[in-house]
Amino acid sequence: MRRYGPAVLLLLTGAAILRISLLSELYLRYVQAGLRPYLVVSGFLLVLLGVAAAVAGRREQEPHGAHGGHHAPRIAWLLALPALALLLFPPPALGSYSAGREAAQRAAQGVGAFPALPAGGPVALTLAEFSSRAIYDSGRSLTGRTVRLTGFVTRDDDGTWYVTRLLVSCCAADATTNKVEIRGADAPPADAWVTVTGTWHPKGSLGTDGAWPPVLDAASVRRVAQPANPYERR
Known part of the structure; x- marks a missing residue:
């Protein structure tokens, strides 16, 4: 043998x-x-x-x-x-445990104007796109726009919860975290996948730690199945 x-x-x-x-x-x-x-x-x-x-x-x-x-x-x-x-x-794919261990990492870009969002709504954005506009867009293109974000749920001990997505360049080993705080809706279970529709809630000064993580005032939260590709690409 x-x-x-x-x-x-x-x-x-x-x-x-x-x-x-x-x-x-x-x-x-x-x-x-x-x-x-x-x-x-x-x-x-x-x-x-x-x-x-x-x-x-x-x-x-x-x-x-x-x-x-x-x-x-x-x-x-x-x-x-x-x-x-x-x-x-x-x-399984990396989830809230992996996300919770990641330090806040944001795109290495300066404050500046972003292209206008498509007309109509809600506008489907990745968490990376939403976060970049919320933190760095001097034109405030998110103001008054209804957006739709999809990710899995992570939670803090104080009850704050987030829609979270892991970003990869090549493979899961280099994954980093992107998350958006959700307000105005009860938190689903940790690791549940959801689609949240709502409007941007400005906070902090552009390009500063005070603007991170960005906030979304939720109008609706819907449970969804995990997508075939659970990660966002850089």
């Missing part, structure tokens, strides 16, 4: 990668959509290598009288556990 250990590890890892990238959209919990082709190719290559290793192991003649090296193969089997867990129980 030890001869097939490397083959099984390769097959499990390849199958796990293909499961999240080819057979579902679970890969979006970990990396950007543009990396999908690389994941699929990697998964197929690992499966092919696993098959080749299994064939080679079958052809090998196990040495007679060999008693050493029993422990190393047994320990190596522990490497199969992460691949098996990913295959059977893929972890």
Whole structure:
């Protein structure tokens, strides 16, 4: 059985990668959509290598009288556990726990005028777009406009709650937090996904810590399903 250990590890890892990238959209919990082709190719290559290793192991003649090296193969089997867990129980997207550990990080841009928002409403904005305009827009383009934001719920101990979204450049490992404080509505459970419609509530001076996090006065809060891609892109 030890001869097939490397083959099984390769097959499990390849199958796990293909499961999240080819057979579902679970890969979006970990990396950007543009990396999908690389994941699929990697998964197929690992499966092919696993098959080749299994064939080679079958052809090998196990040495007679060999008693050493029993422990190393047994320990190596522990490497199969992460691949098996990913295959059977893929972890959820990062949520309120990860967001709560992030320091406030804002776009590295100065105060200035932003382009006008589209006519009509409510205007659907990402949290990054809303936050940038709320904190840095000298033209106050959010004033009097009804906007719609979607994200998951995070809460402070004092009852303050936020619509939150994690932003990634490449993968979940570099995720940072963007959040908007919601006022005028009861807080849904933590990690619930919601769409909030409302109007900007100005606070603080432009470009200062006092303006962060931005605030939205809610007119409606609606529970929604988690989107296939739970992250916003920088």
